[in-house]
Amino acid sequence: MSDRTEAPVPEDAEATPDGDDNGRRFFEDITGINVDWRSAAIVPLLAVLTALVVGAFIVILSDTELLKKFGSEPLAALGDSWSLIAEAYSALARGAFGSVDAWSETLVSATPLIFTGLAVAIGFRAGLFNIGGQGQLIAGGMGALIIGFSFNLPSILHIPLALIAGILAGAIWGGMSGLLKARSGAHEVITTIMLNFIALFLMRWALKTEFIRVEGRQDPISKTIETSAYLPRLFGFLDNTQLRVHLGFVLALLAAWFIYWLLFKTTIGYEFRATGYNPDAARYGGMNVTRVYVLVMAVAGGAAGMGGAVEIQGLHHSVVDGFQGTLGFDAIALALLGRSHPVGVVLASLLFGALVSGGRTMQAQTDVPIDLILVVQALVIMFIAAPALIRAIFRVRTGKEVEQLTRGWS
């Protein structure tokens, strides 16, 4: 049987010194993976900028009237294009950062993104591709919902209880994929996507049942949770504001910090990362790779589940089909953009939250639909995942090759 071909570095080559200094070590610590810091910061930034530019082109190209105008009055059309883009993107910026209210909305959008982004990042760290954020979030939301409307306890108990229910539900949903992978080698990409759909259909069914559905109506809307389970608004004590930003944002930051601690300061995290890089060596080192896979997916699912719980408890207060949006898929972009590191995920989530809340304004004030944001996201991922392309476009010398995160179906 053929062996893997060895790397082309001959045996006697001495290690190439990396240049050592304290400042760099600190940053490497912060970013976690031993990655050239230029790659960690510059590539994502450039990717976002490039994506916005390409997105602009798509906006222009999709405006059929504008396109026709290029045929007849090209110069005027150019001017129109420019103003179209300017309008769209300035609406975007205003919607994201232009006022206190905008900031609040940005944070509100960022909150669930942080959770789902963490869910994907945790998976990546262990070499697993967790696309199940959607389903895990739904599970979490449903869990929190049921605890939310079934009991009436003092807030100090009710809030954590509902949160825990959400975390557990998500953990179970994620853990199933982990178990399947560990026991049968079923690739988590497929199982998580399938579970996404199953969760969706289960939710839809649940919304029709008497237990879940709101009384007195036929619509598939759930009962509202008790106010004792609400996550309070951060600025609720100010009388005249409608700022929606809620405790969930703080919880998200805490979750990110916890995941950082877990990944880099604990034996569990060590096992996650070792298994992610090399499951054979992990086994040799005595780690139970099966257990690791299940645990990773459970933790990841728990994170996403908490996101779902937080969304219900802090924002919607009841479940409607669609509350999950596209959070699961956005999460993938976030994890990549954030280099699978909790800090990166938080920053990336803030950025995407800005895009989403700004995008709503953009859609309302110009004619550009919010799906553009999806396109921009996808472009961002593309440009992140292809450092070679970036290298060619901007001639930035980045250090390492993209890690091979997956190894086929096994």
Added chain:
Amino acid sequence: MELELRGITKRFPGVLANDSVSLTVRSGEILGLLGENGAGKTTLMNILYGLYSADEGEILIDGEPQAFSGPGDAIAAGIGMVHQHFMLVPVFSVAENVVLGVEPTIGGGVLNLKKARQDVVDISEKYNLEVPPDSIIEDLPVGVQQRVEIIKVLFRQAEVLVFDEPTAVLTPQEVEEFFEILRSLRDAGRAIVFITHKLKEVLQIADRISVLRRGAVVGEANPKQVTEAALAELMVGRPVDLVVDKEPAEPGATVLQIENLVVVDERLHRAVNDVSFEVRAGEIVGIAGVQGNGQSELVEALTGLREPLTGKISIGGEDASRSSPREIHSMSVAHVPEDRQRSGLVLKFTVAENMVLDTYHAPPYSRGVVMDWDETRRTAERLVKQYDVRTPSIDVEMANLSGGNQQKVIVAREFGRDVKLVVASQPTRGLDVGSIEYIHERIVQERDEGAAILIVSTELDEVLALSDRILVMYRGTLVAETTPETTTAAELGLHMAGAGGGLGAPEDAPS
């Protein structure tokens, strides 16, 4: 025909693989290209074959400069290469592998499998290379696979045949058969380049020898006149100690006891078939054998990575037959795995992180779930120094270290604590001479400190030099037990091929 390489130079990032290398080989002769691992032989041949492109220099056939943009060109020019790691598609048949790339067709691209088969049979008969044309490659033994590789190049009418480390996976018996093939090919007018690091073999088969060291040709020799020692010195640049310095062993109590062990592989064959032996404290037991006779599975069973079917393993008196790797580790067992990059190290982790790969889970490196990175780093610094690991710091990624230093990290990690039993599989595979010497010294040192050591190696010289007792494994059973003083490489070789008479283990019925 005459093939000449003139002034070939090739650089990789950070290293000069080939330094102005010039060689010639003519029809009807066997050129031996000698050099240790990493000397640049394979790179040179890959350039000849069109897989790499040289930075400087040229390739000339009968005086005409050639430009190879890929293996297709080299093949067309009459160069055939048999690689060290076989280039055979495991799930294809012999005939399919032979014709791949130059398939006979019945018009429009449809394969003519009958003709392919016939062609294989024709060549097989012409050169007396018997192969079953319809068998699937992965079912065939290594020696037969090699014959398929030879048929492949002959099918393409190669005039120059290049063999890269062809005897690495053969028993001494198969090597003899292989040499007969080489001689007959040479006598039939082919030019042959035989690349190896094995002194004895190149002296046996080559008509002329060129020695490569650190990418450059450092000498040429006539095998009829040159001595082994002189060649070795050329190869490594200094007089080489072909023997390991060690005192006679003083074995103590039995540490490892194996009784009637049966281990089954993925394909449900008995890779280890009723094996029993013991290893005592203060002695080195070496298991010799050609790769693929069950040694890997044996080691996996001993270290908890594979569950045996039946049989008993005891370590220090405790039953370890079905223990996990971690449990065995806690019995003070050190394991140096045969594939360091696959099993022994996490290349993307730093040196420090790798240093606790099998100890991270307990104090002092962690308390509960929390890792104590300070303690880890202290230990790593200490061990790196103690074991002479060449690295700019312990925060460097493992992948940046050379093979020898990577192995030293593993050895440091494993020997750096108190161990009762050491299981080392191919401990010096792919390493330079300096690292090999170092690791051998360390192994002997562990033995003298009272550990029981089990070495599994395909390198006969290593087994002979290190072991106090030698066992030979063939087809999953132990077929010989002896000592280095009372045996020779030739005799061991016979046992390794299953022809030595055995220890009363059941012989395979000829089919």
Added chain:
Amino acid sequence: MVIVTTTADRPGVDQPEEVVRTPAELRRARVLGIVYIVMALGVLWFFAKGTTGDATFGLTRPQDRFSDFPDLTVPAAGSAYLVAVVLAFVGTVQLIRGFGKWTNAVLAVVLTLVLFSFLAWAAAGKSISMVGMMRGAISLGVPIALGALSGVLCERVAVINIAIEGMLLGGAFTGALVGSLFNSWLGLVAATLTGVLLAWILAVFAIRYRVDQIIVGVVINIFVLGLTGFLAFRLTERNPELNSASVFGPIGIPLLKDIPFIGPVFFDQNLFVYAMYIFTVALTFGLFRTKWGLRSRAVGEHPKAADTLGVNVYRMRYLNVMLGGALAGFGGAFFTLGAVGRFDDNMTAGRGFIALAAMIFGRWHPVGAVSGALLFGFADSMRIRLALVRPIPSEFLAMAPYIATIIVVAGLVGRARPPAADGQPYIKE
């Protein structure tokens, strides 16, 4: 010359001394037996108890030639009892000694029987058109089948194509758009080309830049989802005429379509179905009997070996991936030009992933992959038909294909081996 032959102690083929059943295997076999028995009980409880009436399965349609071919009528409860008994028996045998190499075949038969009893129960006292259900199965299975074939093409050269979903969706979109703008045939061409374009993107990133293939696939999917949603809204909201293409109707093959039951099911379908038949045969023949096929498979199993023999690994991969893209794009057009004539946001709803499951289920063989796809199509078809007859919560039936996919992928129907180099980029020095 010394004659070198295989010596007596070195047989030509490594004969296994003894094939052993590992403890894990024995466990699995026993579990399967228990599962069968549990299924028997389940069938008894759910499908037999309290069921009255006969189930009538229509085997012809009024417009067929032999429309007076009798319907299949079975007593619903009776069938269930019978199936339960058979299951219990089979389960006992499985528990005790197993079926050896017939295990998978037996599993298939068991599942078919359970399915049958389920259908009988659902249709108890009523009648459902079996011929309609089967026609629907083929029809609904087509995009999955074409997607699965695309997957086979790509994975045989060791490129994992997660982007089948995106290619299907993209093909659906451009098919509808161009079909509305011009005509449906051009729409087909556009759809195919869209698939090729997306595949080219996958190929460039996976082969040339050696980016992780699964990530590229996921990215392409997100990209296509966003772009088609965005464009559909932006373009068709103002110009609805851009989203109404004419649909390819069924074309009956004379003579063949008159065979009772089989005729209307297989030979009175639209061109997508016939294309599927042709592609399946062509791909099978091509992969296993032509030069191109041999080289492709070599590239997927051992690219280095192929490379050393002068096969252009990069070119073969590009070629096959783009061919796969063409298939997937074409298959995507089915959703619009073969069904509703209109593009809806995310109308593929994960079928691209089900296609991957079908491919794994079919062990990377074109015929197997298509069989798997048709099975999933049957699940879909069943859901639609039964909803008319029985108020079964449709969500559960909708879930069925996804659950089935998980079961397949988890190897509960036997493990399979993908091409050896699957997912690994080839690095040429």
